[in-house]
Each structure stands twice: as structure tokens, then as C-alpha cells.
Amino acid sequence: MDAFFALAHGLTVAIQPMNLLFALIGVLLGTAVGVLPGIGPALTVALLLPxxxxxxxxxxxxxxxxxxxxxxxGGSTTAILINTPGESASMATALEGNKMAKAGRGGPALATSAIGSFVAGTIATLGLAFLAPTLVELAVKFGPEDYFALMCVAFVTVSATFGDSPVRGLTSLFIGLALGLVGIDKLTGQSRMTFGVPELLDGVEVTTLAVGLFAVGEALYVASRRHIQEEVLEPVRGSLWMTKEDWKRSWKPWIRGTLFGFPIGALPAGGAEIPTFLSYSTEKRLTKYPEEFGHGAIEGVAGPEAANNASAAGTLVPLLALGLPTSATAAMMLAGFQQYGLNPGPLLFAERPELVWGLIASLFIANAMLLVLNLPLVGLWVRLLAIPQPWLYAGILVFATMGTIAAKPSVVELTMLGVFGVMGFLMRRFDYPIAPVVVGLILGPIAESQLRRALSISLGDPLVLVQSPISATLLAIALIALVLPFALKGMSRFKAEED
Amino acid sequence: MKLTGKGLWRGALTAAALGLATSAMAQAELKIMAPAAPGGGWDQTARSMQQALTQAGLAKSVQVTNVPGAGGSIGIAQLVNSSKGDGNQLMVMGYVMVGALLTNKSPVTLDQTTPIARLTGEYEAIVVPTDSPIKTAKDLAAAVKADPAKVTWAGGSAGGVDHIAVALFAKAAGADPTKINYIPFSGGGESLAAILGGKVTAGISGYGEFESQIKAGKLRLIGLTTPASKNTAEMPSLKANGVDLEIANWRAVVAPPGITADQKKALTEVVDKLAKSKEWAEILKQKGWDDAYLSGDAFAKFLADDQTRTKEVLTSVGLVKP
Amino acid sequence: MTTRTPKRVDVAGLVIAAGLLILAGLIWRDMTSLQLSSVYGVGPKAMPIVVAIGLAILAIGNAFMAVRGGLPSRESLRWMPITLIIGGLAGLIALIQFGGGFIPATAVLFVATSAAFGRRAFLVDLIIGLVAGLVIYLLFSKLLTLSLPMGPLERLI
Structure with a gap:
């Protein structure tokens, strides 16, 4: 009950006109900058700090x-409209969202993403307010072996993005894993696959790969077959807003996405990408319209978007409760706290409750502001698709390179963007799925280093992977998820024979 | 985004460590390069210098550029190759770069730059979870000596200051530094979680990263890598408690090669005025940062000595082939 | 990798398989050059070995598909638009590398892409590209204080 009073008090802090104004400036800047690929919220906070x-x-x-x-x-808006994920966590959104936009359903896609983000953000912020101390106890118990097991679950679910041929899907995934090898090996400090190019020592940037494969690859592909099939973009076909049917198909994915996003976001090494993949594949399994997946299924936008936003709130759990910055933005916010001599952590709740609860309350307000700001903009955003095709694609490419130049002004990075663009073109032409490449690049290095950390701590004893209850449970889930589809197939065949 | 948490927020601390200088003759147009991505540690340092220098009227304009990559290896290569003889150019750097240049086998070395001044420093702290049987630095040293494999350490990137400090600790404890079980984590949050969760025996990082956990009684401070003279009951120095280990993670500015003695003097004067302002001292206090200002020949000697020692340690751990 | 019109045995598919095999070989060779190993647990070579073997197996799988004609049929494609877009990107990279600056580089990419999609109004597009580049430049350098590549044009601002 104390938390309720504290939160109510926090709300009185947050609705002071000046604080409302700061929240408004914040969400406006955040949206504007989040739209740019390569420039995420972390960078914005960093630049605004002084x-x-x-x-x-x-x-x-x-x-x-x-x-x-x-x-x-902001990141999801560009993912949906122009297939350019502003950050790696928006990649799953781009998969179905952009297909929807191209089919004239950009309005519902943006709306389900905005409302889903609001729902997820609100539930997750409530979780932050009331569950933070409990959740953080659990989160800290996660060791390297448990993270490895979590990655195994994520790997199993990747197959949801494979399309119809397992060989081609695995080929894409392994190309991603190969790209993940590039750079300094985290555990020994040696360089792998860098071929003497110093710029490669930091590895392949996820946004560069995603923007190259998605945006540049798409531009090349569409341009190369313009003489066969003129791409006609209709900004709005049917309703601009979500229909009753859309609502019915969206609300469960919102909730499920939140349930993935918030706890995984609260894990110190959980991140925002994994819950979006898990949500995408879950929705694909559970949907009543499996034939729509890959062609613009609204569930595939609603779920990952909710997961993405819920994980953002989840990240604040270890930050506020323990002072652990688990994402780049959280790290910048920690720096922001420390700028005023405040140390987030166990003592902050006791020492400066008005500040902590004011922050939590303003998260609610920021969330509501974003919904109010974004919904009316949906109509305007989808008009972007009415821009004549040459200018639209030229704009997309300028946009894609601009983020890369601003974040890392190096010729090597731009060349990589171009190479990945060509790769994206070839993969489209030969019908290889694109998402597994990005998934491999994200998951591969995490899985590798967590496994090696676990085995280093256990002095090489692999039993550590099943001795931890968390890890054993997760590995069992991964195994079931791997075997179940085959088992079900076998059963249905068995049943069919019986009939 | 690949900005790791640790670099970022450590950096932001340094950023704030550089405050305003009051008034002086405005130097021409200064350029400060941060050999890291925007938002990273060195970037924050550079941007704070920019802010302070312009507000204090120490420079007419200050431009910050970012040349990120490989622990600063790419930035320093550009400084040495493209900015040669430019008397208005500065580059922020730190101890991390010393190690990174060695492990990355960089063709360019710090000897090719013109050292200007060291600005800030932070001592390393070694901590254990509160329920650990290890109570003092001597206990930990004994455990490392008995079996270095059994003592697991959580810290920052391989070959970084944390790793080097652990190797020096093992050496001081009389154990084989190549046998240390050091586990690098990518962000400060991640390694702190591993220590709090009892996944590792001990943790090492800058003191600031552990401060609030120590005060909240969740971590026990075993010792700091401070000189013996700074030893207190609350802030025990390893050196005063039987482990001969002293190291600091510092940040500094250097200039390109080939500048004239006058240019070097002018740059040193600007940085000198910046560092001695009372606003800066205030921010240092607010952040709990140690002023490590050192300029001129003393800094040049310090830089050379630290490079030699780092090379020795990294070679003894096997991260650099002799 | 090149693309050709599909025959009974899909040559392009075989080229893809060969490409995967080369990638596997590269990873393997790079792996053998690693000098340090972890003191405890699994070393840095394990992952490259797994990836290289996986790619080699997939290369066989892809070759098999190519021989059996398992690749999807492809329509003819025009090289002109592709060349234009890649040329635009190359132009952007070259301008940035040799100090042409951000704004003209952006304009070049804009014009090239627009032309790839069939527009022939070079001058109009060039102006649009320059204006877009200028707006972005001002936004980034003045508002976000990020340094973008400078050229003669940018120095005037």
C-alpha cells in the first residue's frame, strides 16, 4: 500500500507544469531522434546531458x-513505413509492419504499434512501481549459464522467421553467426575475422546490417524489377484506423508481448531484441491466420512492439533498484543521476523517494503523451508513402546512410552498408529469408560469451548448464519447443491413420 | 547500439570532471577529437572540455569530432597521420588506450603523439559479496595463491585496466598471473549483477561503480589500488594491507606529432587554466573523482612508464606476444 | 556471386554453395591463426569451428538444391538501376573519403537513386538532394552537435 501512496505523491510531482513541459520536450526529442537509424535514445541522452x-x-x-x-x-515508425528499423529492437516490427504498410494497412500497423506500446508501457511501468524489489532479486540470480539457456530458447524460436525452406533459413542464420564472429573476442581480447582492418575490430554493427539488408536491399530489389512489376503503393486501403477485427487480433499479442518484454528487459543481460523475437515467433505459432504471416499479419506488429516497449521499462528495474545500467540508455540515465550526486540503488528509494516516484509517475505521463501525440500523426505518416516512388526510395537511401554517417563516420562502415545492401538484394532474389541473418548476428556472440563465461567459472565442467534450476528449466523449454512441432505432426498423422 | 554501459557511464563521470575555467586570452579555434563514439566516455570528456573552454573564454571556438573504433586505435592513427603539426588539435585518451593499442597490435603508438596533460584518475576497487568468507585483502591473496583457478573475477574487457589489475594482484600474491580465472563482462551492470548474485568470487572495477552497493551493505570492499598513504579504515589501500598493487585508470589529452614548442606551450597553458578553475574542483568533489592533473615533462614520463609497465603485464598474462 | 538465367542445373545456386564453402574456409583459416586460448573452459576457437562446419554442411545442402533445381525461378532483371544505386553509394563514399563533404555526397546518392527509379529530371533532383543534405547537416551539426564529414560547402556554413 505504501507504494500506492508514494506513486500518488509522485504523480503530484510529475504534473507540476514545469515537469510536464520537460516530459513533453523529452518525448518530442526522443521521437524525432528515435526515427533516425543509428542514432538511438542513448545518444540523444548523451548529447543532452551537458x-x-x-x-x-x-x-x-x-x-x-x-x-x-x-x-x-520513433524506431518502430520507420520500421513500418520504410522498412528501416531505427534500432535493432524494431527489426521484428519491420517484418510484418512494412508488409502491412505496402498493402495499404500502414494506418492500422502504426496504430497497433502505438497503442500496443502504450498498453505495454503502462503495464510494465506498473510492474516497475510494484514489483521492482522482488524482480531484481530474481534477475540477479541469473548467471551466465542461465543466459546461455535463454539464448537456446531464442535460437529455437528463430525458425519462425525461416520461411518455407529450412536449408535456406539455416543458411541465413549461419551467415549471421559468421558475421557475429567478426571483431575482438570478448573473453581473450584477440581479433577474429578482421583481416587486418582496424575498423572491423569492433564487430559488425547490428543497425548497419539491418538497415543494409532491409532498406538498401529492398531499394535495389524493387528498382531491378520495376520493368516487370511496377510497385504501386497505396497509402490507405480500407480503414486508416484499426477495425474491430484488428483490435480483436491485437490485444492478446500486446499482453503476451508485455509478459515477454518486461521480465527479460529487467534481466541485466536480457536486452530488448530477444523478447521481440520470442514474441514474434509466439504470435506466429498461436495465430489463427498463419497464412498472413510474411504478408503483413497485425499480430506480428502488435506483439513485438509491446515487447520492445515493455523491455524499456524493464531495464529501469535494475537501474532504479540496484543502480545497474543494463542498456546504453540506462547507462546514460545513470550518468544523469550522478550528475546531481544521486546514486541509484538500494539507498535512493529511501533517501530521495520524491525523485524516484516522480520519475515513475512521469513515465506514465510520457507514455500517455506519446499516445496522444502519435495517434493523430498516423494519418500524416502514411501520407509519406504517397511520395512519388523515385523520391521515396532516394529519400530512404539518404536516410539510411545518414544514420550510419552520423553514428560512425567511417568509409568502412558505409562500404559495409553497401555490401549488406547487395547481400539483401541477392537474398531476396534467391528467396533466402533475411531476418535470420540479423538474429544470428545478435544472438551468436551473446550465446558464445555466456557459455564460455559459464564454463570458465565451472572450470570446464559442462554439468553447470543443468545444475542451475533456471538454466535446466529454460533448456527443457527449448527442447520441448524444438520437438513439439514434430511430435504434433506425427500425432496428427497417427490420428489421420486412425480415421 | 554497441555503446557498452560501463564505458558510457564512467565516461560521463569524467565528462563532468571537467568544469569551467574563468577567464583568459582566447586561443584560436581548438579542435578536440574523441577517439570513441558519441556518448562514450572519451566523447563526454571532449564535449565537457568544449563547453568549459568556450564558456570560460579560453578558446574562441571548440569543435568536437568523433573517430570511434577499437579502443581508440583508429582515432590515434588519424591524429598521427592526418593532423601532424596542427597546433590547434587535441585528442582525449586514457589508460584503456594504452592496453588497446598493444592488444590490437596497432602500428601507431602513443610515443608518436605529443603528451599535454593528465586530467582525472580513478582508483580500482576490489569487492566481494557480503556473505563471502573472504574478509580482507590478505584472505583474497591467500585464496589466489592457494589455487588461482578457484578465484573467479568479474571485470571489464579483456586486456583493460581491470584485467591488468587482477594480473598484478595475482603476481603480488605470489601466484602465476597466467593462471588467473578472469571473466570479462561487456557492461558495468552485467559484471555487477554477477558479483551481487554470487556467481564469481570477487569483482573489480572503478570505485564509483561499486560505491552505492558498498554503502548499502551489499558488497564488501576488500581494497583499493591507492597508494599506501591514502589508507583509511573505510577505504583500505591494498598496498598498506599487504598486497603490493597500485594502479589508476586515468584520462588525459595529447596533441598531434610535429607541433612546435610554442604550440605545445600554448596548448598546455589552455589545459592548465581549464584544470585549475574552481568550478572544476567543485565538480570533482560532486562526482567523487580524483584530480590527477599532471602536465609537461612529468606527464610525459608518467605516460612512458605506464606504457612500459602495461606491456610487461600484458605479456606476462599472455595477451601480448613478446 | 553472379546471377544467370536458370537452366536445369542452377549455376547461380552452385555459385552460392561455393560462396558458402569459401566463407567456411575463411573462418577455418582465421581460426587456426588464433594464438591465445582461454585458461579455463572453452576457448575462442570453438565458435568459429561450429560456424565453419555448419556453413560447410549448408554449402552441400545448397549445392544439392541447385542440382535438383530446388531454387525458385527468377524473372529477368535490369542491371541499369542496380548499377545506378550502387554507383550512387560509391559516389557518396568517395566524396566523403576525399573531403567532398556530406551535403554533395547526399545529393549524389539522391540523384542516382531517383534516376534508378526512372526519373530523368536531374537538375530538380540535384537541388532537392542538396536541400535535403543541407537540412540534415544543419539538424545534426547545430542541433545535435554531431560532426558530419566536412567539405568546401560545409565550411561556408
Whole structure:
């Protein structure tokens, strides 16, 4: 009950006009910058840190919260409209979202993503307010072996993005894993697959790969077959808003996405990408319209978007409860706290409750502001698709390169963008699925280093993987998820024979 | 985004460590390169310098550029190759770069740059979970000596300052530094979680990263890599408690090669005025940062010495082939 | 990798398989050059070995598909638009590398892509590209204080 009073008090802090203004500036900046590929919310907070030096602590931290949530919204808008994920966590959104946009259903896609983000953000922020202490106890219990098991679950579910041929799907995945090898090996500090190019030492940037494969690859593909099939984009076909049917198909994925996103986001090494993949594959398994997946299924937008936003709130759990920054943005927010001599962690709740609860309350407000700001914009955003095709694609390419140039102004990075673009073109032409490449690049290095950490701690004893109850449970889930589809297939055949 | 948490927030601390200088003759147009991505540690340092220098009127304009990649190897290569003789160019760097240049086998070395000044420093802290049987630095040293494999360490990237400090700890404890069981984590949050969760024996990082956990009684401070003279009951120095280990993670600025003595003097004066302002001292206090200002020949000697020692340690751990 | 019109044995498919095999070989060779191993547990060579073997097996799988004609049929394609877009990207990279600056580089990419999609109004597109580049430049360098590649044009601002 104490939490309720504290939250109510926090709300009185957050609705002070000045704080509302900071929240508004935050969400506007966050959305604007989140739209740019390569420039995420972390960078925005970093760049704004010196400017906010003179603001009072409450106000500037509230503004950072707005930027954080706003950035998450912005990334999905470009993913849906122009197939350019602003950040790696928006990749799953692009898969179905862009297909919807091309079919004239960009309005419902943006709406389900905005409302889903709102629902997820609100539930997850409630979770942050009431469950943070309990959740963080659990999160800290996760060891390297448990993370490895979690990656195994994620790997099994990747097959949802494979399309119809397992050989081609696995080929894509292994190309991603190969790209994941590039760079300095985290555990020994040696370089792998860098061929003497110093720029490769930091590895392949996920956004560069995703933007190259998705946006540049798509532009090349569409241009190369313009003489066969003129791509006609209709910004709005049917309803601009979500129909009753859309609502019915969206609300469960929103909830499920939140349930993936929030706890995994709260894990110190959980991240935002894995819950979006898990949500995507779950929706694909559970949907009543499996034939729509790959051609613009609304469940495939609603779920991952909710998961993405819920994980953003989840990240704040270890930050506020323990002072653990588990994402780049959270790290910048920690720096923001420390700028005022505040140390997030067990003591902050006791020492400065008005600040913590003011922040949590302003997260609710930022979330509501984003919904109010974004829904009316949906109509405007989809009009973007009415731009004549040459300008639209030229704009997309300018947009795609701009993010890369701003984040890492190196010729090597731009060349990689081009190479990945050609790769995306060839993969489309020969019908290889694209998403598994990005998934492999994200999951491969995490799985490898967590396994090696676990085995280093156990001095090489592989039993450590099944001795931890968390890890054993997760591995069992992975095994079931792997075997179940085959078993079900066998059963139905058996049943068919019986009939 | 690949900005790791640890680099970022450590960096932001340094950023704030550089405050405003008051007034002086405005130098021409300064350029400061951060050999890291925007938002990273060195970037924050550079941007804070920019802010302070312009506000204090120490420079007419300051431009910050980012040349990210490979622990600064790419930035320093550009400084040495393209900015030669440019008396208005500075580059932020730190101890991490010393190790990174060695492990990445960089063709360019710090000897080719013109050292200007060291700005800030932070000591390393070794911690254990509160329920650990290890109570003192001597206990930990004894455990490492008995079996280095059984003592697992959580810290930052391989070959970084944390790793080097652990190797030096093993050496001081009389164990084989190549046998240490050091587990690098990618972000400060991740390694802190592993220590709090009892997944490892001990953790090592900058003191600031552990401070609030130590004060909250979740972690026990075993010792700091401070000189013996700074030893107190609350902030025990390893050196005063039987483990001969002293190391600091510092940040500094250097200039390109081939600048004239006058240019070097002018740059040093600007940085000198910046570092001695009372605003800076205030921010240092607020952040709990140690002022490590050192300029001129003393800094040049320090830089050379630290490079030699780092090379020795990295070779003894096997990260650099002799 | 090149593409040709499909025959009974899909040559392009075989080229893909060969490409995968080469990639596997590259990873293997790079792996053998690693000097350090982890003191405890699994070393840095394990993952490259897994990936290389996996790619080699997949190369066989892909070759098998190519021989049996398992690849989807493909329509003819035009090289002109592809060349234009890649040329635009190359132009952008070259301009940035040799100090042409961000704004003209952006304009070149814009014009090239627009032409690839069939527009022939070079001058109009060039102006649009330059304006777009200028707006982005101002936004990034003035508002976000990020340094973008400078050229003669940018220095005037």
C-alpha cells in the first residue's frame, strides 16, 4: 500500500507544469531522434546531458525518461513505413509492419504499434512501481549459464522467421553467426575475422546490417524489377484506423508481448531484441491466420512492439533498484543521476523517494503523451508513402546512410552498408529469408560469451548448464519447443491413420 | 547500439570532471577529437572540455569530432597521420588506450603523439559479496595463491585496466598471473549483477561503480589500488594491507606529432587554466573523482612508464606476444 | 556471386554453395591463426569451428538444391538501376573519403537513386538532394552537435 501512496505523491510531482513541459520536450526529442537509424535514445541522452546541467535534477531526469520512451516509438515508425528499423529492437516490427504498410494497412500497423506500446508501457511501468524489489532479486540470480539457456530458447524460436525452406533459413542464420564472429573476442581480447582492418575490430554493427539488408536491399530489389512489376503503393486501403477485427487480433499479442518484454528487459543481460523475437515467433505459432504471416499479419506488429516497449521499462528495474545500467540508455540515465550526486540503488528509494516516484509517475505521463501525440500523426505518416516512388526510395537511401554517417563516420562502415545492401538484394532474389541473418548476428556472440563465461567459472565442467534450476528449466523449454512441432505432426498423422 | 554501459557511464563521470575555467586570452579555434563514439566516455570528456573552454573564454571556438573504433586505435592513427603539426588539435585518451593499442597490435603508438596533460584518475576497487568468507585483502591473496583457478573475477574487457589489475594482484600474491580465472563482462551492470548474485568470487572495477552497493551493505570492499598513504579504515589501500598493487585508470589529452614548442606551450597553458578553475574542483568533489592533473615533462614520463609497465603485464598474462 | 538465367542445373545456386564453402574456409583459416586460448573452459576457437562446419554442411545442402533445381525461378532483371544505386553509394563514399563533404555526397546518392527509379529530371533532383543534405547537416551539426564529414560547402556554413 505504501507504494500506492508514494506513486500518488509522485504523480503530484510529475504534473507540476514545469515537469510536464520537460516530459513533453523529452518525448518530442526522443521521437524525432528515435526515427533516425543509428542514432538511438542513448545518444540523444548523451548529447543532452551537458545542456541539462543547469536544470533541477527532477526535471532533467523526467526529460530523460521521456526521451527513452519516445525513442522506442520513433524506431518502430520507420520500421513500418520504410522498412528501416531505427534500432535493432524494431527489426521484428519491420517484418510484418512494412508488409502491412505496402498493402495499404500502414494506418492500422502504426496504430497497433502505438497503442500496443502504450498498453505495454503502462503495464510494465506498473510492474516497475510494484514489483521492482522482488524482480531484481530474481534477475540477479541469473548467471551466465542461465543466459546461455535463454539464448537456446531464442535460437529455437528463430525458425519462425525461416520461411518455407529450412536449408535456406539455416543458411541465413549461419551467415549471421559468421558475421557475429567478426571483431575482438570478448573473453581473450584477440581479433577474429578482421583481416587486418582496424575498423572491423569492433564487430559488425547490428543497425548497419539491418538497415543494409532491409532498406538498401529492398531499394535495389524493387528498382531491378520495376520493368516487370511496377510497385504501386497505396497509402490507405480500407480503414486508416484499426477495425474491430484488428483490435480483436491485437490485444492478446500486446499482453503476451508485455509478459515477454518486461521480465527479460529487467534481466541485466536480457536486452530488448530477444523478447521481440520470442514474441514474434509466439504470435506466429498461436495465430489463427498463419497464412498472413510474411504478408503483413497485425499480430506480428502488435506483439513485438509491446515487447520492445515493455523491455524499456524493464531495464529501469535494475537501474532504479540496484543502480545497474543494463542498456546504453540506462547507462546514460545513470550518468544523469550522478550528475546531481544521486546514486541509484538500494539507498535512493529511501533517501530521495520524491525523485524516484516522480520519475515513475512521469513515465506514465510520457507514455500517455506519446499516445496522444502519435495517434493523430498516423494519418500524416502514411501520407509519406504517397511520395512519388523515385523520391521515396532516394529519400530512404539518404536516410539510411545518414544514420550510419552520423553514428560512425567511417568509409568502412558505409562500404559495409553497401555490401549488406547487395547481400539483401541477392537474398531476396534467391528467396533466402533475411531476418535470420540479423538474429544470428545478435544472438551468436551473446550465446558464445555466456557459455564460455559459464564454463570458465565451472572450470570446464559442462554439468553447470543443468545444475542451475533456471538454466535446466529454460533448456527443457527449448527442447520441448524444438520437438513439439514434430511430435504434433506425427500425432496428427497417427490420428489421420486412425480415421 | 554497441555503446557498452560501463564505458558510457564512467565516461560521463569524467565528462563532468571537467568544469569551467574563468577567464583568459582566447586561443584560436581548438579542435578536440574523441577517439570513441558519441556518448562514450572519451566523447563526454571532449564535449565537457568544449563547453568549459568556450564558456570560460579560453578558446574562441571548440569543435568536437568523433573517430570511434577499437579502443581508440583508429582515432590515434588519424591524429598521427592526418593532423601532424596542427597546433590547434587535441585528442582525449586514457589508460584503456594504452592496453588497446598493444592488444590490437596497432602500428601507431602513443610515443608518436605529443603528451599535454593528465586530467582525472580513478582508483580500482576490489569487492566481494557480503556473505563471502573472504574478509580482507590478505584472505583474497591467500585464496589466489592457494589455487588461482578457484578465484573467479568479474571485470571489464579483456586486456583493460581491470584485467591488468587482477594480473598484478595475482603476481603480488605470489601466484602465476597466467593462471588467473578472469571473466570479462561487456557492461558495468552485467559484471555487477554477477558479483551481487554470487556467481564469481570477487569483482573489480572503478570505485564509483561499486560505491552505492558498498554503502548499502551489499558488497564488501576488500581494497583499493591507492597508494599506501591514502589508507583509511573505510577505504583500505591494498598496498598498506599487504598486497603490493597500485594502479589508476586515468584520462588525459595529447596533441598531434610535429607541433612546435610554442604550440605545445600554448596548448598546455589552455589545459592548465581549464584544470585549475574552481568550478572544476567543485565538480570533482560532486562526482567523487580524483584530480590527477599532471602536465609537461612529468606527464610525459608518467605516460612512458605506464606504457612500459602495461606491456610487461600484458605479456606476462599472455595477451601480448613478446 | 553472379546471377544467370536458370537452366536445369542452377549455376547461380552452385555459385552460392561455393560462396558458402569459401566463407567456411575463411573462418577455418582465421581460426587456426588464433594464438591465445582461454585458461579455463572453452576457448575462442570453438565458435568459429561450429560456424565453419555448419556453413560447410549448408554449402552441400545448397549445392544439392541447385542440382535438383530446388531454387525458385527468377524473372529477368535490369542491371541499369542496380548499377545506378550502387554507383550512387560509391559516389557518396568517395566524396566523403576525399573531403567532398556530406551535403554533395547526399545529393549524389539522391540523384542516382531517383534516376534508378526512372526519373530523368536531374537538375530538380540535384537541388532537392542538396536541400535535403543541407537540412540534415544543419539538424545534426547545430542541433545535435554531431560532426558530419566536412567539405568546401560545409565550411561556408
Amino acid at each position: 545542456i541539462t546541467f543547469k536544470l533541477d535534477p527532477g526535471g532533467s531526469i523526467i526529460m530523460f525518461a521521456g526521451i527513452y520512451y519516445g525513442g522506442m516509438y
